[in-house]
Amino acid sequence: MSYFPAPRLLCISFALCLTALVCTAQQVSQSSPGLASTSFRASSDVPAPNVSPPKPQLSLEMRGDIYMARKMYREAVDTYRQGPASAVLTNKIGIAFHQMLLLKLAKKNYEQAIKMDPKYSEAINNLGTIYYSQKSYRRAIKSYKKALKYAPESASIYSNLGTAYFARRHYKQATEAYQHALELDPDIFEHHSSFGTLMLERTVEERAKFHLYLAKMYAKSGASDRALIYLRKALEEGIKDRDKIPEMPEFAKLKAEPSFKQLLLENPKPL
Numbered sequence: 001m002s003y004f005p006a007p008r009l010l011c012i013s014f015a016l017c018l019t020a021l022v023c024t025a026q027q028v029s030q031s032s033p034g035l036a037s038t039s040f041r042a043s044s045d046v047p048a049p050n051v052s053p054p055k056p057q058l059s060l061e062m063r064g065d066i067y068m069a070r071k072m073y074r075e076a077v078d079t080y081r082q083g084p085a086s087a088v089l090t091n092k093i094g095i096a097f098h099q100m101l102l103l104k105l106a107k108k109n110y111e112q113a114i115k116m117d118p119k120y121s122e123a124i125n126n127l128g129t130i131y132y133s134q135k136s137y138r139r140a141i142k143s144y145k146k147a148l149k150y151a152p153e154s155a156s157i158y159s160n161l162g163t164a165y166f167a168r169r170h171y172k173q174a175t176e177a178y179q180h181a182l183e184l185d186p187d188i189f190e191h192h193s194s195f196g197t198l199m200l201e202r203t204v205e206e207r208a209k210f211h212l213y214l215a216k217m218y219a220k221s222g223a224s225d226r227a228l229i230y231l232r233k234a235l236e237e238g239i240k241d242r243d244k245i246p247e248m249p250e251f252a253k254l255k256a257e258p259s260f261k262q263l264l265l266e267n268p269k270p271l
Helices: 006-029 038-044 059-068 072-083 087-099 103-116 121-133 137-150 157-167 172-186 207-221 226-234 242-247 258-266
Strands: none
Touching: 059 072, 059 087, 072 087, 087 103, 087 121, 103 121, 121 137, 137 157, 137 258, 157 172, 172 207, 207 226, 226 258
């Protein structure tokens, strides 16, 4: 007598068990629909690792500009020189040398930039600032005028042209150039320096007269606050003929304001 069930009975028993398991699983799924996907959801709820996007690579020019902003001019020169030869980078090398008061090297690089691009107004202007610093005002004026041929809307170059005329005591031409600069950029005389591609000339020996001229231009343009600021500077720097200031036509509208009257009443003494 055999103790093992017949193969046919084993197959029937296995089929019945399998059917029972399937039915049970269906009942569980219907009664708890979220249970079947619990494992999947649990794994999907795990936050993804926080991966920072790669930082953009700085170009050599941008690195040089950062050194310029930090007044690390020697490092700026070395960085610009690693870049491809161009009028822009050569001009910036000139500016870096200019800031270090190495005027011969600055001039050499400005001239080289102009050779690379004869119409590069920024380099032509910057060469003019070298001539100005050497008190070669005629050559400076010539350079500024040439630069304006290629950049006729540049307030900075007009400002430099006015300064060169002022140094030669050509006050009428200086006033015209300054006025044009002011029309192009009302804030042009508030800019102190430039570390981009263009140098601004701000060294004027006759400071008192220069500031009086700025006061007149601001008064004519209706910028009363700035006119008073520069008028005070002119008085503090010892402007001559201060008694004639109230009768100057440029101050015709301004002289009715209490602040103007108060300034003249104070009559600031030269510092």
